[in-house]
Every structure is written in structure tokens, then in C-alpha cells.
Amino acid sequence: MRHFLSLADLSPQELHWLVHTTIRRKKRKKVATPLRGSILALIFEKPSLRTRVSFEAGMARLGGTSIFLTGQEVGLGIRESLADCARTLSQYVHAIVLRVFRHQTLEIFAQHAQVPVINGLSDREHPCQALGDFVTMTELLGSLTGRTLAFIGDSNNIARSLALGCAMLGVRWHHACPPAFRFEPSFLTELAARFPKAVLQYFDEPAQAVCEADIIYTDVWTSMGQEKEQSERQRAFARYRVDRALLQHAKPNARVMHCLPAHRGEEITDEVLDGPQSVVFHQAANRMHAQETLLLWLLGKIAMPRAFKSPRKAAVRKR
Ligand code: CP
Numbered sequence: 467m468r469h470f471l472s473l474a475d476l477s478p479q480e481l482h483w484l485v486h487t488t489i490r491r492k493k494r495k496k497v498a499t500p501l502r503g504s505i506l507a508l509i510f511e512k513p514s515l516r517t518r519v520s521f522e523a524g525m526a527r528l529g530g531t532s533i534f535l536t537g538q539e540v541g542l543g544i545r546e547s548l549a550d551c552a553r554t555l556s557q558y559v560h561a562i563v564l565r566v567f568r569h570q571t572l573e574i575f576a577q578h579a580q581v582p583v584i585n586g587l588s589d590r591e592h593p594c595q596a597l598g599d600f601v602t603m604t605e606l607l608g609s610l611t612g613r614t615l616a617f618i619g620d621s622n623n624i625a626r627s628l629a630l631g632c633a634m635l636g637v638r639w640h641h642a643c644p645p646a647f648r649f650e651p652s653f654l655t656e657l658a659a660r661f662p663k664a665v666l667q668y669f670d671e672p673a674q675a676v677c678e679a680d681i682i683y684t685d686v687w688t689s690m691g692q693e694k695e696q697s698e699r700q701r702a703f704a705r706y707r708v709d710r711a712l713l714q715h716a717k718p719n720a721r722v723m724h725c726l727p728a729h730r731g732e733e734i735t736d737e738v739l740d741g742p743q744s745v746v747f748h749q750a751a752n753r754m755h756a757q758e759t760l761l762l763w764l765l766g767k768i769a770m771p772r773a774f775k776s777p778r779k780a781a782v783r784k785r
């Protein structure tokens with residue numbers, strides 16, 4: 467049994483396979499129902515549109531059902547311990563998606579769950595978003611090896627999952643953010659130890675970060691749970707906005723990505739978000755397709771073939 471708490475819970479090969487399997491599955495006209503009889507529980511401590519609906523719609527499309535609960539009604543860790551909650555819920559359902567304030571909640575829950583636990587966003591990571599986003603990037607660009615992703619903004623949950631994925635897939639990470647908001651050293655050490663070939667570069671100027679980029683990605687300056695820091699963050703990030711002036715420093719065909727919800731006028735302007743380089747709704751659509759593949763895999767309905775070679779490995783062998 468596997469959990470999916472971090473993008474780094476996958477091997478690079480598994481990430482490649484999940485991305486390519488999703489793209490293949492999307493092309494099929496008929497959706498089979500291999501999850502008939504399967505039940506997914508979702509417990510969310512924070513609001514959600516995309517994650518909740520894409521999981522619930524995906525389960526319905528695959529023949530399964532889902533049960534949504536707020537953290538408050540469950541009393542997660544308050545009404546009863548996380549361990550008791552995890553053990554009890556495992557008696558009724560086949561997988562559990564949790565959206566939590568503290569990543570540690572997920573880790574404790576997963577230690578005691580007897581079914582796969584999926585991170586539906588924590589303060590540390592949002593691996594389901596990153597999985598869908600690598601599907602989108604692959605559909606748009608083909609092979610991602612050697613490409614450059616410029617991330618403009620906070621070193622938050624989205625940034626951590628994307629940076630890990632970039633390291634796994636050979637994508638250069640160019641990050642523009644105020645120096646005080648860079649990744650914590652422990653994350654960078656862990657990333658470098660696990661993926662020594664990863665290219666991760668910081669830029670003080672967003673214009674420098676975007677000039678070689680194939681993808682320009684941004685996310686909110688203030689994530690859910692950080693509301694008290696909003697005015698400090700608005701001041702610190704004021705120069706780190708994806709607007710028309712910034713895009714003039716980028717390649718004309720660079721794609722603009724955002725996980726949504728956006729704080730329009732803060733990290734991204736309307737003209738960019740609604741403009742021709744924006745692929746944000748393509749990203750939103752792929753959340754469902756990628757999570758369907760993830761569920762099929764975690765619930766044992768599909769498996770990575772032993773012979774599967776990730777494109778990077780295949781290319782290395784050919785030389
Ligand atoms: N991108 C994303 O996870 O959106 P929601 O917060 O609406 O689920």
C-alpha cells in the first residue's frame with residue numbers, strides 16, 4: 467500500500483509513468499468504471515473548489531463514490547485522536563484525501579491508516595496539483611527534460627511540490643522571490659541530496675528569472691492559513707507580479723500557469739491570467755484526469771509495467 471503525501475513519494479520513473487498514463491487515458495473516448503464499489507473519503511480543514519470537485523467527479527466517472535467531510539465536523543485530532551480517526555475511517559473507505567493546515571497531521575494520519583492517504587494540500591506540499599501540472603506541461607511542450615520553469619513568488623506548498631517534480635524530470639527551476647521568502651535550507655538540502663543533478667537558481671529580479679523560461683508559474687503571496695501576514699507579504703512581494711511588462715522579458719511562446727484560486731491584481735494581472743499565454747483552465751481540467759490515474763494506481767487497478775522506461779532513462783541508454 468502506498469500513500470501520496472509528497473511528490474517525492476514517487477520515483478522519477480513513476481512520475482513519468484503517471485503523467486504519460488494520464489495523457490493516454492485522456493484520449494480514450496469511453497471512460498470505464500473500474501472503481502465501482504470503491505469509496506473515497508475527503509476530509510478538508512480548508513476551503514476548496516478544484517481539489518474537492520475534481521476528486522469527487524473523478525470517482526463518479528470511474529464508477530466509485532465519495533464522502534466529503536470538513537475537518538470541523540470530524541473534529542480531526544480534537545474529538546478523537548488522529549490515529550483513532552485514521553483506523554476507524556479505514557474500516558469504511560478505500561482511500562482518504564486530506565487537506566490540512568499542518569503537514570504533520572497528514573503524516574500521523576498516514577502512519578495509522580490502513581488505506582492509501584492522499585495529500586489534498588498541506589502547508590508543506592500540494593502534490594496533486596503538481597502531478598496535474600506536469601501532465602499539462604507535457605501536453606504543451608512534449609519532453610520536459612532541459613526545459614526551464616520560472617516560478618515567481620512565495621516558496622509555498624505549490625512551489626515545493628513543483629520544485630521536487632522539476633528536479634525529478636530534469637526541468638531547470640528559476641525562482642524569483644524576496645530573499646526572506648526563499649525555501650528553508652532543510653528543503654534545499656534534502657532536494658540536493660536526493661536529486662544531485664537538479665538545477666535550482668534564485669533571481670532577485672523577476673525579469674531575469676523569466677527570460678529563458680518555457681513556463682512562467684505563479685501562486686498567491688498569502689496562502690490559506692497565513693492571513694495574518696497578508697499586509698507584510700503584499701509589501702514584500704509587490705515587485706514579484708506576473709504582468710504584461712514582465713512577459714515582455716520572456717519568450718513570446720512562454721506559457722503562464724497558476725494553480726488557482728488567483729488573487730487577481732496581486733501576483734497576476736487580469737490581462738495575463740485571461741491572456742493568450744495563460745493555460746490555467748487547461749491546468750484545472752487536468753487535475754481530474756491526473757487524480758483519476760493516481761486513484762487507479764493507488765487502488766491497485768493499474769500498475770507501472772516493469773519494462774516502463776522513463777523518457778530520460780531511455781534517452782541516456784540510446785547514447
Ligand atoms: N488549486 C487548488 O487546489 O484549488 P482548490 O483550493 O480550489 O482546491
Ligand code: NVA
Nearest residue numbers: 622689690725726727
Ligand atoms: N498556496 C495556496 C494554494 C491553493 C491551491 C494555498 O495554500 O492557499
